Amino acid sequence: ISIEVVEETGSTNADLMQRVKSLHTPTLLVARHQTAGRGRAGRTWLSTPDGVLTFSLAWEFPAGASSMMGLPLAVGVAIAERLLQLGVPVQLKWPNDILRDAKKLAGILVESQASQAQSSWAVIGIGLNLSIPAELEREIGQEVADAAWLAQMDRNQLLAQLLQALQVALTEFSLQGFSAFVERWNRLHAHAQxxxxxxxxxxxxxxxxxxxxxxxxxxxxxxxxxxxxxxxxxxxxxxx
Ligand code: ATP
CATH class of the missing domain: 2.30.30.100 (SH3 type barrels.)
Structure with missing residues (x-):
């Protein structure tokens, strides 16, 4: 896996989506600050330098692999389970958010593009709130969650933990599709019943x-x- 770190960019997902056709290995792009973070359907993901961990991972899936529809959910399971192991109580909101105390702690944005006939690439973006100033919360327009405990952790250690969880999950997803994640997702479902x-x-x-x-x-x-x-x-x- 190739790992790239930049001080600032518009959107790590946009950057990797632009380059996805020429990638040969899985690539992780980490930005200390994102100035034009994206959500679904043209929505924006806001952050401050160091307040939000923002990164994207470009990953290759074999052609004909099972439906990619469950991919954002599988990523949610992988990240949420690792956050739980790190002591942060989280739950999943369908389809693509990680909640803490019913407020958004992290967002997941998966974009994909068919590259060659043999495979397709997906770019998986994560924005994880570490420490959100009141001003940013006002700008977002709703109460959001952050995680002081994670904010204190060494940033590289935290990234390494999340990357490792993602690698295991994406390999599993390639082999078995979303079926390997259904029960795990349902156990963490914030709105069950x-x-x-x-x-x-x-x-x-x-x-x-x-x-x-x-x-x-x-x-x-x-x-x-x-x-x-x-x-x-x-x-x-x-x-x-
Ligand atoms: P909804 O919030 O309507 O359920 P969604 O979960 O699909 O939609 P996304 O497109 O994943 O939302 O994320 C974009 C939305 O997340 C923005 O419209 C904004 O409300 C919110 N948001 C933006 N920045 C942050 C942040 N740092 N932390 C939490 N929420 C944020």
Missing amino acids: QMVVIMEQGKVLHQGIAFGVDALGCLLLQTEQGEQRIHSGDVSLRPL
């Missing part, structure tokens, strides 16, 4: 009791119309 609404572009699409994910990573909802499977996409979930 809770009434939630699924929003799309400001409109309520579904409302029901969330009871976990299936083998592809779809969210299972018990609604008045029966069981619904929610596919990934530009959908966000709001607890009622």
